Amino acid sequence: KNEVEQSPQNLTAQEGEFITINCSYSVGISALHWLQQHPGGGIVSLFMLSSGKKKHGRLIATINIQEKHSSLHITASHPRDSAVYICAVRLGEETSGSRLTFGEGTQLTVNP
Amino acid sequence: GAVVSQHPSRVICKSGTSVKIECRSLDFQATTMFWYRQFPKQSLMLMATSNEGSKATYEQGVEKDKFLINHASLTLSTLTVTSAHPEDSSFYICSARRDRGETQYFGPGTRLLVL
Numbered sequence: 001k002n003e004v005e006q007s008p009q010n011l012t013a014q015e016g017e018f019i020t021i022n023c024s025y026s027v028g029i030s031a032l033h034w035l036q037q038h039p040g041g042g043i044v045s046l047f048m049l050s051s052g053k054k055k056h057g058r059l060i061a062t063i064n065i066q067e068k069h070s071s072l073h074i075t076a077s078h079p080r081d082s083a084v085y086i087c088a089v090r091l092g093e094e095t096s097g098s099r100l101t102f103g104e105g106t107q108l109t110v111n112p
Numbered sequence: 113g114a115v116v117s118q119h120p121s122r123v124i125c126k127s128g129t130s131v132k133i134e135c136r137s138l139d140f141q142a143t144t145m146f147w148y149r150q151f152p153k154q155s156l157m158l159m160a161t162s163n164e165g166s167k168a169t170y171e172q173g174v175e176k177d178k179f180l181i182n183h184a185s186l187t188l189s190t191l192t193v194t195s196a197h198p199e200d201s202s203f204y205i206c207s208a209r210r211d212r213g214e215t216q217y218f219g220p221g222t223r224l225l226v227l
Contacts, residue, residue: 033216041150041203043218086155099146100216102155 003027006087006103013110019074021106023087026068033100034061034072035086043086046072077110084108114140116208118219125196126227133191133222135206141186142208146216147179150203162189196226 007022023032034046047054047061049070054061058077063070074081087103115138125131135145144163148156160176162168162183170176178200180192189208193200206219 031213035218040220041205041223042220043205043207045215045217048215099158099161104155 002104003091003101004087004089004103006085006106008106009104010107011109013077013108015078015110015112017077017110019077019081019108019110021072021085021087021108023070023072023089023103024068025070025087025089025101027091029068029089029091031090032063032070033088033090034070035088037084037086037105039083046085074108079110079112082109114138114208114210114215114217116142116206116217116219118204118206118222120222121220122223122225124225124227127197128195131193131196131224133193133204133206133224135189135191135208135219137187137208137217140208140210142189143186143211144209145183145189146207147181147189147191148205148207150205150221156205159191193224196224198226200224201226 004025013019032049036044036046049061049063058075060073084105084107086105088100117136119134123131146161147159149159150156158171159174160168160170160181162181164183164186168181178194183189203221203223205221207216209216
């Protein structure tokens, strides 16, 4: 069992739809990241969360520490949102050498 | 957000040659830089973690003599793939963070093809 699991693996939506991507993890973490990887490969850091909720434009990220679960929501989705969305967690205590553990990613395709 | 650059973005080389990839944090000083490798349709795999001025910490299974990492300054880390072979062909991504507890920013990646 992966320490970080994402669902769904693939998601196809119509432009304008509300989208939710889920991430569950199995152990204590110090932080959770949501990343976006476009077809060219470049990765953009969308959010870093340790509690609560963050919003940036049409993107909202929430985390429930007790349930070890996070969600990434996209409102009014657009074809340019098509990308792979990756959940990554920093396991355990934050130290200078602690590393991110990545989920498998969710391939999102938004059709016009 | 902060910007991390990588150079080159793409490189094709012959088997047996060495390739150097640069990673720079453009608008912040990065105490820690990370090097990842990603194969098609797979997740990022951490290769090594480097802190400025000290030796890199390599993940199990990553040959430190093959993948040389230098983090000589707070804004520059280099990864040198020595005596590259076709199986080293991959997408290499660096990441940097200012300090522990802060966001990790990712570079655009370098696609390496070894013929």
